[in-house]
Amino acid sequence: xxxxxxxxxxxxxxxxxxxxxxxxxxxxxxxxxxxxxxxxxxxxxxxxxxxxxxxxxxxxxxxxxxxxxxxxxxxxxxxxxxxxxxxxxxxxxxxxxxxxxxxxxxxxxxxxxxxxxxxxxxxxxxxxxxxxxxxxxxxxxxxxxxxxxxxxxxxxxxxxxxxxxxxxxxxxxxxxxxxxxxxxxxxxxxxxxxxxxxxxxxxxxxxxxxxxxxxxxxxxxxxxxxx
Amino acid sequence: xxxxxxxxxxxxxxxxxxxxxxxxxxxxxxxxxxxxxxxxxxxxxxxxxxxxxxxxxxxxxxxxxxxxxxxxxxxxxxxxxxxxxxxxxxxxxxxxxxxxxxxxxxxxxxxxxxxxxxxxxxxxxxxxxxxxxxxxxxxxxxxxxxxxxxxxxxxxxxxxxxxxxxxxxxxxxxxxxxxxxxxxxxxxxxxxxxxxxxxxxxxxxxxxxxxxxxxxxxxxxxxxxxxxxxxxxxxxxxxxxxxxxxxxxxxxxxxxxxxxxxxxxxxxxxxxxxxxxxxxxxxxxxxxxxxxxxxxxxxxxxxxxxxxxxxxxxxxxxxxxxxxxxxxxxxxxxxxxxxxxxxxxxxxxxxxxxxxxxxxxxxxxxxxxxxxxxxxxxxxxxxxxxxxxxxxxxxxxxxxxxxxxxxxxxxxxxxxxxxxxxxxxxxxxxxxxxxxxxxxxxxx
Numbered sequence: 001x002x003x004x005x006x007x008x009x010x011x012x013x014x015x016x017x018x019x020x021x022x023x024x025x026x027x028x029x030x031x032x033x034x035x036x037x038x039x040x041x042x043x044x045x046x047x048x049x050x051x052x053x054x055x056x057x058x059x060x061x062x063x064x065x066x067x068x069x070x071x072x073x074x075x076x077x078x079x080x081x082x083x084x085x086x087x088x089x090x091x092x093x094x095x096x097x098x099x100x101x102x103x104x105x106x107x108x109x110x111x112x113x114x115x116x117x118x119x120x121x122x123x124x125x126x127x128x129x130x131x132x133x134x135x136x137x138x139x140x141x142x143x144x145x146x147x148x149x150x151x152x153x154x155x156x157x158x159x160x161x162x163x164x165x166x167x168x169x170x171x172x173x174x175x176x177x178x179x180x181x182x183x184x185x186x187x188x189x190x191x192x193x194x195x196x197x198x199x200x201x202x203x204x205x206x207x208x209x210x211x212x213x214x215x216x217x218x219x220x221x222x223x224x225x226x227x
Numbered sequence: 228x229x230x231x232x233x234x235x236x237x238x239x240x241x242x243x244x245x246x247x248x249x250x251x252x253x254x255x256x257x258x259x260x261x262x263x264x265x266x267x268x269x270x271x272x273x274x275x276x277x278x279x280x281x282x283x284x285x286x287x288x289x290x291x292x293x294x295x296x297x298x299x300x301x302x303x304x305x306x307x308x309x310x311x312x313x314x315x316x317x318x319x320x321x322x323x324x325x326x327x328x329x330x331x332x333x334x335x336x337x338x339x340x341x342x343x344x345x346x347x348x349x350x351x352x353x354x355x356x357x358x359x360x361x362x363x364x365x366x367x368x369x370x371x372x373x374x375x376x377x378x379x380x381x382x383x384x385x386x387x388x389x390x391x392x393x394x395x396x397x398x399x400x401x402x403x404x405x406x407x408x409x410x411x412x413x414x415x416x417x418x419x420x421x422x423x424x425x426x427x428x429x430x431x432x433x434x435x436x437x438x439x440x441x442x443x444x445x446x447x448x449x450x451x452x453x454x455x456x457x458x459x460x461x462x463x464x465x466x467x468x469x470x471x472x473x474x475x476x477x478x479x480x481x482x483x484x485x486x487x488x489x490x491x492x493x494x495x496x497x498x499x500x501x502x503x504x505x506x507x508x509x510x511x512x513x514x515x516x517x518x519x520x521x522x523x524x525x526x527x528x529x530x531x532x533x534x535x536x537x538x539x540x541x542x543x544x545x546x547x548x549x550x551x552x553x554x555x556x557x558x559x560x561x562x563x564x565x566x567x568x569x570x571x572x573x574x575x576x577x578x579x580x581x582x583x584x585x586x587x588x589x590x591x592x593x594x595x596x597x598x599x600x601x602x603x604x605x606x607x608x609x610x611x612x613x614x615x616x617x618x619x620x621x622x623x624x625x626x627x628x629x630x631x632x633x634x635x636x637x638x639x640x641x642x643x644x645x646x647x648x649x650x651x652x653x654x655x656x657x658x659x660x661x662x663x664x665x666x667x668x669x670x671x
Contacts, residue, residue: 081364102348119279142348
């Protein structure tokens with residue numbers, strides 16, 4: 001069994017925002033418009049968090065890309081009343097949109113606040129409609145959604161490897177954000193495969209996870225900035 | 228022509244709301260129906276447009292509806308619980324209060340139980356809870372506890388009503404067919420009386436742990452997450468105390484109103500208010516003790532995520548609600564109930580507590596959500612007309628339920644009052660004698 005994980009090298013990240021844009025396009029994330037965005041209702045499967053560290057003469061800003069932490073002890077799946085969010089293949093936390101009752105218990109239970117809710121029926125402008133990805137289902141109104149590590153790409157990669165009569169190798173399955181990152185700051189792969197790049201990186205002394213002490217066991221690792 | 232209610236003897240006034248409704252009844256009925264109807268319109272609009280019509284956002288995913296859910300279910304804890312405890316402890320002053328209290332429970336539970344569905348993004352899929360239900364989720368615990376409590380308190384309200392319904396079937400003039408069905412052929416024979424009393428005793432004993440379980444699991448809804456200031460071990464007793472506290476306050480408000488509009492001064496006397504006022508005072512102090520304990524344990528270790536919520540409440544945007552809650556739940560009621568313990572003082576204290584306990588639910592739910600662990604930009608949650616309207620609709624529905632109940636059944640347990648006159652006085656005399664070291668008269 002694989003355990004899919006992500007390593008984000010903060011030294012390489014330039015905060016260009018390509019990961020956010022590619023994620024939006026890949027996963028048919030709805031564009032809610034400026035009115036709704038002002039009400040804090042914009043949806044970002046991949047987002048950035050701005051940490052302000054220190055005080056005035058020594059103040060600095062640290063910006064960190066934030067996908068779903070994909071915890072292996074996920075608070076959100078513990079509380080879901082209908083099993084609409086659950087740990088699936090390779091430890092990926094998935095969402096079942098047709099089953100979700102929209103109680104938003106998972107959104108309030110997530111310590112990283114990575115879950116989003118469809119307050120209205122998602123709509124796309126004409127041009128965007130043409131660009132919708134047929135591999136990702138469109139979400140209806142009133143359900144919760146979040147980053148799924150582009151799990152549809154895993155299905156594709158598996159099928160492809162099967163057709164070619166080989167086992168999956170490192171680099172077969174990458175989510176859109178990792179693939180599009182211009183500086184190559186986002187790595188993705190099987191954390192349990194000793195030949196993978198992420199295996200090596202996530203054991204580096206620079207590696208850390210968000211709120212590691214909370215016991216949620218995320219599979220998204222960050223490589224600390226060298227100062 | 229004979230007066231319809233002449234047969235009811237000295238308790239005839241209790242049947243006035245049924246046989247002589249008056250103009251006020253129809254005015255009140257139409258006002259409450261209008262407000263409730265408006266709320267239904269708002270909900271239908273929300274159903275078709277989506278939850279976007281509320282003021283909810285990220286990270287305030289839960290707010291008004293869940294606050295009202297906890298608040299309404301909390302109120303329900305006064306009725307059945309107080310009535311059961313008073314009956315079990317053989318408190319003789321319970322007689323006019325029991326049914327008044329039990330109706331609150333049933334009506335408010337029905338309204339409170341609607342709120343999780345109102346809050347759902349997909350109410351059309353609510354039955355998925357049965358199809359794919361995960362019993363590990365605290366929401367399912369809520370569902371179980373609330374439905375059990377609703378069943379138990381409905382039965383507990385209905386059983387003592389049977390003798391009164393039979394009385395109205397035999398002596399009344401209106402709705403005879405209804406009372407014939409509902410009285411189940413009760414004739415008042417000793418065997419029937421025995422069965423009803425036995426049933427009541429069973430329900431009394433059962434309803435107490437069920438009531439406690441309800442607010443316990445509602446607190447678990449929050450306490451089972453890792454969110455700062457929700458993840459607290461004292462939440463279960465804290466919520467139960469708060470629930471009984473708010474319930475007692477609402478019971479007192481309802482009693483004052485009923486006393487005024489149905490002229491029940493002879494039944495709901497000042498002494499009843501004073502006794503219940505003492506319970507309210509004790510609950511207020513107990514609530515203050517829990518609140519103090521909760522906030523001191525948060526403050527002392529200075530854990531940063533918890534402190535973010537703490538300051539948000541103490542000096543941040545929620546300071547006005549937090550200190551308003553302290554004033555209305557602790558300062559004003561304790562002062563009033565200690566120094567001005569007449570009906571007026573108790574009424575003001577109860578109104579304060581009803582508002583204060585609503586603020587308490589708001590203070591628990593919203594600040595923890597706004598203070599996310601990661602530094603996200605968070606706005607300030609402002610409810611929209613939809614949320615406020617549905618809240619007012621809930622209150623109107625409560626009044627409506629009470630009004631319709633009063634139109635069909637006597638609000639005060641008539642047979643229990645009669646029993647008090649016929650047997651209670653002697654029984655209490657005997658009981659007091661049995662407490663004393665006087666060996667000669669040792670009855671019961």
